Amino acid sequence: FCPDGSRVPPKERCPEKGGVQRATYKPWVESLGRDHHIFLGQILAATRDSAFLDEQNKYSRLKQYQLENYLENVDNGWILQKAKFYRGAFQDEDENSWGGEFLKWVLTEKKLEQNNFFLLRQAFKDIPHKADNANIRKVRSLSMQIADSYSGFMNLRIKIHGQPVVSDIQSVIDFKKKNEQQLSDSLRIKLDLLIQEMTIMFKPADWQLLDNYIKNLGPSTTEGKEVQKYLNEMNQAGNSRMKLEIAARLLLDSRKMILTAPVKSKTILFDLSNKTEELLFRELSDWKPVDLNDLLHTNYILTMSAAGCGFIELWEWEKIEPVLKITAASSISVDQINEYLTTTRSALEWSTAMIHANYHKEIGIFEKFEPLVLGYSDDLVRSSVLLHLGQNVGLLGKFIATNLSLTNQVFNIENQSQLRGLNPGFAKGELVVVNSLEGKEVSSDKIYVFQQPPPDLKPVAGIGTVSEGNLVSHVQLLARNLAIPNAVLSQQNLASLKAYSGKEVFYAVSNKGTVIMKLAENMTQTEKTLFEVKKRADHKISVEVNKMDLSGTKVLNLRDVNATSSGKICGPKAANLGQLKLMFPENVVEGVVISFGIFKKHMEQKMPGEAKSYWEFLNDIFKQATVMEKSGTSKIEVDNYILMNLETLRNAIQKMPFLPEFESDFKIQFQQVLGKELGKLPVFLRSDTNMEDLKDFTGAGLNLTLFNVLEPSKIMEGIKQVWASPYSERSFRWRQSYLLNPENVFPSILVIPSVNVDYSGVLITKGLNSGENENLTVAFSRGAGGAVDGQAAETYLLKSNGENTLLAPAREPSYNSLPTTGGTGKVTTNFNTPILNSENLKTIRNFAIQVKQKMEETNGMQGPYDVELGFQNNKLWLFQVRPFVENKNAASALYLESITPVIDGEKRISLTQKL
Numbered sequence: 001f002c003p004d005g006s007r008v009p010p011k012e013r014c015p016e017k018g019g020v021q022r023a024t025y026k027p028w029v030e031s032l033g034r035d036h037h038i039f040l041g042q043i044l045a046a047t048r049d050s051a052f053l054d055e056q057n058k059y060s061r062l063k064q065y066q067l068e069n070y071l072e073n074v075d076n077g078w079i080l081q082k083a084k085f086y087r088g089a090f091q092d093e094d095e096n097s098w099g100g101e102f103l104k105w106v107l108t109e110k111k112l113e114q115n116n117f118f119l120l121r122q123a124f125k126d127i128p129h130k131a132d133n134a135n136i137r138k139v140r141s142l143s144m145q146i147a148d149s150y151s152g153f154m155n156l157r158i159k160i161h162g163q164p165v166v167s168d169i170q171s172v173i174d175f176k177k178k179n180e181q182q183l184s185d186s187l188r189i190k191l192d193l194l195i196q197e198m199t200i201m202f203k204p205a206d207w208q209l210l211d212n213y214i215k216n217l218g219p220s221t222t223e224g225k226e227v228q229k230y231l232n233e234m235n236q237a238g239n240s241r242m243k244l245e246i247a248a249r250l251l252l253d254s255r256k257m258i259l260t261a262p263v264k265s266k267t268i269l270f271d272l273s274n275k276t277e278e279l280l281f282r283e284l285s286d287w288k289p290v291d292l293n294d295l296l297h298t299n300y301i302l303t304m305s306a307a308g309c310g311f312i313e314l315w316e317w318e319k320i321e322p323v324l325k326i327t328a329a330s331s332i333s334v335d336q337i338n339e340y341l342t343t344t345r346s347a348l349e350w351s352t353a354m355i356h357a358n359y360h361k362e363i364g365i366f367e368k369f370e371p372l373v374l375g376y377s378d379d380l381v382r383s384s385v386l387l388h389l390g391q392n393v394g395l396l397g398k399f400i401a402t403n404l405s406l407t408n409q410v411f412n413i414e415n416q417s418q419l420r421g422l423n424p425g426f427a428k429g430e431l432v433v434v435n436s437l438e439g440k441e442v443s444s445d446k447i448y449v450f451q452q453p454p455p456d457l458k459p460v461a462g463i464g465t466v467s468e469g470n471l472v473s474h475v476q477l478l479a480r481n482l483a484i485p486n487a488v489l490s491q492q493n494l495a496s497l498k499a500y501s502g503k504e505v506f507y508a509v510s511n512k513g514t515v516i517m518k519l520a521e522n523m524t525q526t527e528k529t530l531f532e533v534k535k536r537a538d539h540k541i542s543v544e545v546n547k548m549d550l551s552g553t554k555v556l557n558l559r560d561v562n563a564t565s566s567g568k569i570c571g572p573k574a575a576n577l578g579q580l581k582l583m584f585p586e587n588v589v590e591g592v593v594i595s596f597g598i599f600k601k602h603m604e605q606k607m608p609g610e611a612k613s614y615w616e617f618l619n620d621i622f623k624q625a626t627v628m629e630k631s632g633t634s635k636i637e638v639d640n641y642i643l644m645n646l647e648t649l650r651n652a653i654q655k656m657p658f659l660p661e662f663e664s665d666f667k668i669q670f671q672q673v674l675g676k677e678l679g680k681l682p683v684f685l686r687s688d689t690n691m692e693d694l695k696d697f698t699g700a701g702l703n704l705t706l707f708n709v710l711e712p713s714k715i716m717e718g719i720k721q722v723w724a725s726p727y728s729e730r731s732f733r734w735r736q737s738y739l740l741n742p743e744n745v746f747p748s749i750l751v752i753p754s755v756n757v758d759y760s761g762v763l764i765t766k767g768l769n770s771g772e773n774e775n776l777t778v779a780f781s782r783g784a785g786g787a788v789d790g791q792a793a794e795t796y797l798l799k800s801n802g803e804n805t806l807l808a809p810a811r812e813p814s815y816n817s818l819p820t821t822g823g824t825g826k827v828t829t830n831f832n833t834p835i836l837n838s839e840n841l842k843t844i845r846n847f848a849i850q851v852k853q854k855m856e857e858t859n860g861m862q863g864p865y866d867v868e869l870g871f872q873n874n875k876l877w878l879f880q881v882r883p884f885v886e887n888k889n890a891a892s893a894l895y896l897e898s899i900t901p902v903i904d905g906e907k908r909i910s911l912t913q914k915l
Helices: 027-036 049-053 060-074 092-110 117-126 136-149 151-162 167-178 185-201 207-217 222-236 240-260 263-284 292-308 314-324 334-367 371-382 385-404 474-481 491-500 525-537 572-583 596-603 614-630 635-654 660-674 712-727 729-738 838-859 888-892 894-898
Strands: 331-333 420-423 425-433 446-450 462-465 486-488 504-509 515-519 592-594 683-689 705-709 747-753 759-764 776-782 794-798 804-808 814-817 825-828 865-872 875-883 908-910
Touching: 049 060, 049 092, 060 117, 060 136, 060 334, 060 371, 092 117, 092 263, 117 263, 117 334, 136 151, 136 185, 136 371, 151 167, 167 185, 207 222, 207 263, 222 240, 222 263, 240 263, 240 292, 240 314, 263 292, 263 385, 292 314, 292 334, 292 385, 314 334, 314 804, 331 334, 334 371, 334 385, 334 804, 334 908, 371 385, 371 491, 420 504, 425 462, 425 491, 425 525, 425 894, 446 491, 504 894, 525 894, 572 683, 572 747, 572 838, 572 875, 592 660, 596 614, 596 660, 596 747, 614 635, 635 712, 635 729, 660 747, 683 712, 705 712, 712 729, 712 747, 759 838, 776 838, 794 838, 838 865, 838 875
Parallel strands: 425 446, 446 462, 462 486
Antiparallel strands: 331 908, 420 486, 425 504, 504 515, 592 747, 683 705, 683 747, 759 776, 759 865, 776 794, 794 804, 814 825, 865 875
């Protein structure tokens, strides 16, 4: 392959220097890349740097190369099982040479070390460039291959993957001897290789190897001198704990040095970082914490190492480091140790979320044709410091549970301390354990354990997720509202629970986050009685319709509605935003309101194909449903009848003709109020029904909001889409759970100009984690529509004493922008800087005080409040305030209180207490 683009046979020479030899891709492989952006069997030599980096597609081609490396390791070459030994297909020298030049190019031109350190550091592990390769992943891949070929090795494979120790080498040797006669020649070879690699893995860490990097850096350079200091410290260290701390500091400092070093030094420092992690991994084999002080310090060291390796960002580490650094003391309070556990467990979750954020899209692509790729994220976790961090966080959780009686009771699975309750409640039903709910129907009487909460989850009995999203997403708010027990768990817990999938279970989460899950047949009499009590205690409410004023058929200025308009002429969104416009005129946009009366007037038109109006058709659905119920028809049949007819109605509304007087009035009001004629200003169309924000029901996110619509035809069609949205299955089922008259839904529509905010989110005027009304909970994502769709948002607890505690950083790799041309755009982002700055947090604190005062003074609305807001050029824009609704029955249930341990936060625990 010649520099001028031509090809010649391998024994000929290119017209000019720089040609490389490699195999030729098959035509279908080239078409996959060209037509579907899927790249298989990638040969690096002669690949253009920019094409491989694939920056415009969020580095997809680079990531696919990494996934394929993994698949080749765990599946005996994967699609190259035969071709991997073709002579000349890959030229090792060319691949290494290309890799070295590519990595220098990235550091020179793209500065990925600044904004995507984690991905680049992983690339240094996977792209050949004559660096020492860690053998930890070789051990994992060999043990996986052996277990896949010989099931008797499975228990050893699980042990090696989960908690490898040096004695495992002898276990593998014994296994080989015991099963010698049944093993094929290839399995014997693989076992020998595994023993060889495990021997290397558990070989004492030779820190003197760092001297090679000092020589390459240059002993007289700033970076060389700094690394030499660490090596000197290492040589003087008296025990493994000291060496581990030195290694952790070296990882963190080498990451910081990479940001400012010359390009040549950067490449060496990346390799130094990967080698240091490998040596630290070996050193950990010789270290076991003895007492609580050892354990806390080990978690501190490992979390620092995670920051050095890029699993958490430097600014995130700076936020949590003061909590984890134990100063000289003889004891620690219960409150302190609980905060310590929460913080280290959070750091572990952030770390695994970093992997998910970087690779989940490509894993999703590959999963469709190779399910083995699902093991990639787990492989990254278990071949890194996160393996040991997870073990030590689990050990600390177990220590606390033992000493404070905070014990989860989830069957007999291991590492139960990794489960953490998010929302109190109890449920009984079939347990369904799946990786993803995408494309799956859910049932309201089943308990679901899955990877990540979808933004549009229908009612279910209980929830357990590996990724919680955030505390104020619509799913979490609805779960809290309906007392659905909700917990976050580890990937290992999810795998363990698969053994119980399909069985009927009892599931409860206490007010303090302890979790119980057992087979339904093992329920106590008290627990069985719960469901009788619960059935009797549940009460549905009716929405008042007699106070509604349906006579107004003119489009309203947002300034002409206020809190008293809610449920009367429009929904609470418009009413409250109108009230907010009066209270905070500089922070609220202008807007127009399409009232209940306008909707009702349109519904009185004759429905095509029917001898009745749209409104009569709607009411007849529920009249007939009542007749069916009274005649003994099953609930499932009645629901199916309702949903089938609601779908007919929904489709008809979307084709409904507008009344001419409305269409003219809307266009006039649009221009007069918003300052531009229809089609010149992008707007949001927000559904706003009379069934939202009721005393015991929030209705968050149930109906349609259309983003950033510009074209006049799309705005007009959007109005009908919003009118139709309350009749969707999901919206109906949620309302039906709480309301006696779900058919009496009246949608109004709030039309407001788009604000292309830099970041947006939710403020809850209460500490969701702490339960204290004096605190605030804030969750923000970049761009528009942040935090409410289950995104991994940047979340803070703003304490009343002025402290700002980071509960979670953002882990969304892209966000929505609102271009002036309408529609939404996707913008790629990074995590190396926080979303909210200190001034934003001050603004939010001050604004929360004003919201509380003015809402109570003006309309008597009692808190806590759920506030949607955003920042554009550091100016706060207010989009919505409504009551934050919680299910008080669930939170105060005697049973939940009984499984909630009472803890004395001031109690002291000796740091010298043995584990």
